[in-house]
Amino acid sequence: MAAAATTVNTFAPALTRPFGKTLAIYGKEAKFEFLTRLRLRAFSLSTIGFPVMFYVLFGLVLNGKEAAVNGTHFATYLIATYGTFGVMGASLFGTAAGLASERGLGWLQVKRASPMPPFAYFAAKVVMSMVFSTAVVLALFALGITLGGVHLSASEALKLLGILIVGSLPFCAMGLAIGYFCGPTSATPIINLVYLPLSFCSGLWFPLMFLPKVLRDFAHLLPPYHLAQLALGVVGAGQHEPNWTHWEALIGFTLICLVVARIGFQRDEGKTYG
């Protein structure tokens, strides 16, 4: 058998995949990731349904059209916070639940054994989450404007949407980190355990002013608080800190999550499989 070593065929040229072809793979990966999730009712309905339902209950039903927080129209205020709540959910569930299940149940291995560019897999999850985030925010806009007496100019609406979509990235990163450290069945309960308390404590359900001072101070440590403040800034209800502190907090949080996700990714490379 030692003699056989010399007969290993030498390999020819390095792979040069044209840029257009690589781009096409990214596109296809994202498209099919989106279709997979869209057809998964448990995901698509709850991702859009929960923020919309909460907004209808707390923003439209429980408060009159004229209610205000610190001079800001209540239904408008809550579009910013429930928008944050919505994109956070779409991002966390969109990345973590899929990753944990595909990683734990062997599908990711099949993908990794193929010549798929590894980054395309993660990019697809982020893009898919962003599409759902956009759908949530647009649904809130539509409800607020038609039923809640919300007035948003086109530029305000675009700016708010833009901030929320860009601001969903930290939660996509957080989802990847969770997805690498949770099993296929534990991912969803763990996301809920993180997502719901974080949302509440960051003032996404009720304006922070209704919460005790301890919690108001604590909120400054939470990433969703910072995204919500940026969103509230667009509708004129931000607090007094400058915008860059919120961006800094979100960027820092994103980097931490990416480092954790990377540790998980590398740990997987040497993991035990049957």
Added chain:
Amino acid sequence: MLATMPEIQERRDVEFLRPQGVVAQLQGVSKTFGEVHALRSVEFSVRSGELLALLGPNGAGKTTAVKLFLGLARPTAGTVNVLGGNPVRAEVRTRIGAMLQVAKVPETLKVREHIDLFSSYYPRPLPQAEALAIAGLQEIKDRPFGELSGGQKQRVLFALALCGDPDILFLDEPTVGLDVEARRLLWEEIRKLIERGKTVLLTTHYLEEADALADRVAVINRGEIIAEGTPSEIKAKTCGRRIRCVSRLDMETLRAFPGVVEVRKDRDAYDIRVAEAEPVLRELLMRDSSVSGIEVVGAGLEEAFLALTQNGNGSSQPQTSGRQ
């Protein structure tokens, strides 16, 4: 040979695949997971155009070997070589197809969508209709994966392995959990790959499967290759015959006969494994005039396999570890 596929023909001629050339190889490969030795100094090669079956019981290290070949795990010691390169490299991966054991595949995507996506990863994939045809999926191409039967699901995974028109396919237990009919269908499809000039490494714990498909068999047990050869060579490596008979002699007496490897009591009959039947039969007839119901059969691959994988039983392998 494949007149209908000029592109493949061209690649074959220009580049490498000489007959009998080694296209994938483990050299002195060990893999440990903590305390567990999944593979111990394994050496073996896959030659161009052959179907090599890696045969072994569950937990023998088959899946680990496949994962090393696919670059999904790194060896603790030794080197892995596929098509002259490290399988982690993307340019090697574009010429490899893999079928792994998967507990769950995205269920809401349709069969053709799965194939569409995987084909896009490869530089020169098969036309989708052809990939569907080879795997026998034309009629269910619009069905979501989650609605398929077990056999159909395996065929989709098989189609994902071949849709990129790779040169080598690694199939990890391709027919596990399938009923007899589905298994035979998949066998036919695997044979077609060999006819197309592909190289296939498949793992199995079905002896019948290795016997039916393989050009060569490597028997693996507890992380070590314990035998390698054609299916008939493997059979020849162990004692050749089994004698069944009803005899009044006791087991100890039978065991003491020259050439007897093993004696088992099976209801009222003895089941005697022997190297050669004739001397034992002569002795038997001489010592026991009342012996009856004599049957002599050749040992199948199954016996060979059992003999090879049982510690020091009928095999000349020096086995020191007595782990059970």
